[in-house]
Amino acid sequence: MNPAWSCPLPLSDYPRIVMAHGGGGKLSAELIEHVFLPAFANEHATSQADAAELRLSGRRIAVTTDSFVVQPLFFPGGSIGDLAVNGTVNDLAMIGATPKFLTAGFILEEGFAVEKLVRIVRDMAAAADHAGVVIVAGDTKVVERGCGDGCYINTSGIGVFRHDGVIAPDRARPGDAILLSGTVGDHGVAIMSRREGLEFETEIRSDCASLAGLVTEMLEVEPRIRVLRDPTRGGVAMSLHEIAEASKCGIELDHGKIPVATGVLAACEFLGLDPLLVANEGKLIAIVPDDSKEVVLQSMRANPLGRDAAVIGRVVDDANRFVVLRTPVGTRRVVTVPLGEQLPRIC
Secondary structure (H helix, E strand, O other): OOOOOOOOHHHHOOOOOOHHHHOOOHHHHHHHHHHHHHHHOOOOOOOOOOOEEEEEOOEEEEEEEEEEOOOOOEEOOEEHHHHHHHHHHHHHHOOOEEEEEEEEEEEEEOOOOHHHHHHHHHHHHHHHHHHOOEEEEEEEEEEOOOOOOOEEEEEEEEEEEOOOOOOOHHHOOOOOEEEEOOOOOHHHHHHHHHHHOOOOOOOOOOOOOOOHHHHHHHHHHOOOOOEEEOOOOOHHHHHHHHHHHHHOOEEEEEHHHOOOOHHHHHHHHHHOOOHHHOOOOOOOEEEEOHHHHHHHHHHHHOOHHHOOOEEEEEEEOOOOOOEEEEOOOOOEEEOOOOOOOOOOOOO
């Protein structure tokens, strides 16, 4: 290991990359903090949001990039094509930008069926049209048979700002309300059920969707939104830990107010998963001033993507920056996050 690195024990214990480094958990955070940020440090790469705000000729624009390695490529509620578009669009929306343009790079494995590629590309085109974005550039590479997994997609996105506010993970304040746009865990459980061939009483479908329109409507009724986050890898728990750390605050959640679909809850109990740690691809967390929580909540519920929205907790003054869950029996437990993710390869 390079002696110039200053790594905590978890990273130094892994001299080689493991699956957990890409899982959005503690190892992912340490890889970013101790490998990527020191090498790429600049004024734009400090907030650790999912997109960066830049200024070109005095105008604010947003830029993001993402890669998608989901397995299986097709799943109930979507495909890697839908996921690539919606995931990138949502990263832009989470800092308050209106998505405008995308690029798409494909890494294909030798022997991959062209019929499957056509289906993926058509799904991407339909998702882009629905999200109001245009795919303006792309690239294709092919690797030898056995060196890939069918199809990987890399995307970049560009958006513009239509309001003057700043939305970032470090802007939460004690007393703020925490809102969630709907049921958690749908995407991760849909992927796992298809991957493992599991059948439940009802089909569990991914929530994969573009959240840009929902965010626009929320900002119209409350321009003071502090934080937005789509809880993908690591789920709601990891997203709230990142917000608590960035804002130097604590977070208290009410277990009884967190929406979970009956089928997802049953599947999580069967599989031994915590819904708070399961990935979502069509939900958002919003942190807003307490005096505006009701108007934002009503705005969310008026949109089909937010019909199950709920106020699930609040930001508190806590130097320890804990995320705490109030249980149904009145006790409190600290919500921890794993080194990696419970379900790898879900996005």
